[in-house]
Structures are given as structure tokens and as C-alpha cells.
Amino acid sequence: MSDKLTPIKMLTDKEPIADRPLLVKDKVLGVGKNGKSFLSLLVGDKSGHIDGRIWDRVDEIADTFSIGDVVLVKGLVQVYQNRKQIIIHKIEKAPPDSFSKDDFQIESVQVDAHALFSELITIVQTVEAGPIKQILLDSIQDDEIKKLLLKAPAAKSIHHAHRGGLIEHIVSICRLMKSIAAHYTHLNYDLLVFGAIYHDLGKVWELEINKDMIQYSHKGRLLGHMQLACELIDKKSQRILGFPEDLREILKHIILSHHGKIEYGSPVRPYIMEAFVVASIDEFDSKMDTMFSFIKAERETGDSWSRYSEHFDRYFYLENLKGKWT
Numbered sequence: 001m002s003d004k005l006t007p008i009k010m011l012t013d014k015e016p017i018a019d020r021p022l023l024v025k026d027k028v029l030g031v032g033k034n035g036k037s038f039l040s041l042l043v044g045d046k047s048g049h050i051d052g053r054i055w056d057r058v059d060e061i062a063d064t065f066s067i068g069d070v071v072l073v074k075g076l077v078q079v080y081q082n083r084k085q086i087i088i089h090k091i092e093k094a095p096p097d098s099f100s101k102d103d104f105q106i107e108s109v110q111v112d113a114h115a116l117f118s119e120l121i122t123i124v125q126t127v128e129a130g131p132i133k134q135i136l137l138d139s140i141q142d143d144e145i146k147k148l149l150l151k152a153p154a155a156k157s158i159h160h161a162h163r164g165g166l167i168e169h170i171v172s173i174c175r176l177m178k179s180i181a182a183h184y185t186h187l188n189y190d191l192l193v194f195g196a197i198y199h200d201l202g203k204v205w206e207l208e209i210n211k212d213m214i215q216y217s218h219k220g221r222l223l224g225h226m227q228l229a230c231e232l233i234d235k236k237s238q239r240i241l242g243f244p245e246d247l248r249e250i251l252k253h254i255i256l257s258h259h260g261k262i263e264y265g266s267p268v269r270p271y272i273m274e275a276f277v278v279a280s281i282d283e284f285d286s287k288m289d290t291m292f293s294f295i296k297a298e299r300e301t302g303d304s305w306s307r308y309s310e311h312f313d314r315y316f317y318l319e320n321l322k323g324k325w326t
């Protein structure tokens, strides 16, 4: 973080903001009681985030930046109903050389679901095939799905089992898919990104957080997240003009085969390379998260060896080797 900038949580009432680079994490167009439109934003950097409001020249400004962009903001901090917000007077896309990407990196412990969501949108923009890109955008930007995705866990226990865990798991797999597609250049990158994002998307309806307890919903128990994702493919693709029928089948195959084996709950095994990659990377990413959480917690004990892990059927050596011999 450039040291001249005050961390967001230290901003005070009436403090002026002058050309500060901020990442747009959310952007919603609203209409006020007086019938005038306004923009409601969530902007931040790695020190935190804050609400932003734009009241003037909204129609002119609204389309000049999107979620995921870094913008330069001029305005005034105001405390309104005990919450800080920036009343934005001027906002424009920041030139790429005017900020350091590191200032917007997500801290690892607490999940910043909004930042991950904007990263997800940026990833979807790299998809080349029109119908795949469209179904992805229509699905994750669907108001209901987006709201659920921002807080959904990825599992009841074991991996990414916390609020925001699902989007964390999805973005993690997307990042891995980028390297895999760069290495195995004969694979279809668009299908890999699709699988990364969609394979567990049905979990937004499968799992519920009730009083901080993660539970299966009735719908989730009765249908399961693969069926729910396939229904979503039908629903969304029907609204896309000329959506290819054979693509619909391939997309469903990637969803239905992502548990890899019949005994792990998939009705079919992966029969295309991209589906095999999705199933393998899904398993890998979940295992890495489970292992890391387990080891991190065990390290708190100060012992050299972990307790026995049922899940991995082994004890782990706890010394942190990162950077040890450098």
C-alpha cells in the first residue's frame, strides 16, 4: 500500500478524498425518492472497503467504468446512519500506470467476496466463445445468484466451509485453469473456465447458512448441486438466441461428471479431456484447502507433528518450509 494513503477504516467524517485509486467491487444503479437516479458503489483497496454514492450526472458517468476497474475518486467522506461513505464528486478509470496492483490484492484469511466477484467477471471476459461467455455472465450476474454467491460456503465441512468459501473455491480453480490452459494448449480454455465457475454453482441453493451453521436445504438434499446447475443451464441457455444444442450437452456433461467417479456421486465419468481436468482440479483444490486449514490449525499447538488426520489418513510434519533455505 502506498504509505501516503490512509487505510480505509481510518478515514474520518468530512475527510476529503483526492484522486485516490480504488477498486470498484460493486456498482448498483438506484432511483431515489425524488425520482433522480444515483449510483451506489462499494469501493476499496487492500486496507478495506467503503460505500460510495454518486448523485450528480449519473447517466453520463454510469457506463464509464465497471466492476473490477480501478478508478480515481474525488469526494468527501460522510457518516450517514453510523456508516461511512464517500460522496463522490468525480470518478474516472485510473490509467494502468497510476496505481500498483499490489494495493488491491486480497488478504488471504478473510474472504473478500466482492473483490473475488470482480475478479470473476474479469476472468469471464477472457472467454472467447460467445454462447459460453453469455451463459456465464447471465448466470453469475443474475441478482439472486450473485447475492447467494457472495456468501455461500463451498461445503458443509471439510473444504472452503465458510461464508464466501464457494466463490473463493471458484476463483482459485479459475486461476489454476489459466496455467493449465497455457500448458496444455490443445485444451478448450473456455470449457475449463466454464467448469471452474459452474461445477458447484448449484451449491448456492444446496447449502444454507443458518445462524452461522452450514446446512443442506430441502431442495439441495432432494436434487443435489449437479442437477440444480443443469437446470440453470437449461433456464439460461433457452434465453440466448441460437444457443448450440451440442454445447448444452457438453456443458451438462462437465457438470455431471465433475465428481469424477460414480461412487463419488457423479452419474457419468468424464468422457472429454476438459471434464477430466475440471474433476481433477476440483478435487485438488478442495484437498489443498483442507490440508492447509488442518496444518495451519495444528501449527498453533507448537508441536512438530500434527494429530492424526482421518481425512488424509496420516500425520503431518508441521515445520513451515517456505523460504527456509533462501
Ligand SMILES: [Fe+2]
Binding pocket: 199, 200, 225, 258, 259
Ligand atoms: Fe461438486
Ligand SMILES: [Fe+2]
Binding pocket: 169, 199, 200, 282, 286
Ligand atoms: Fe468444487
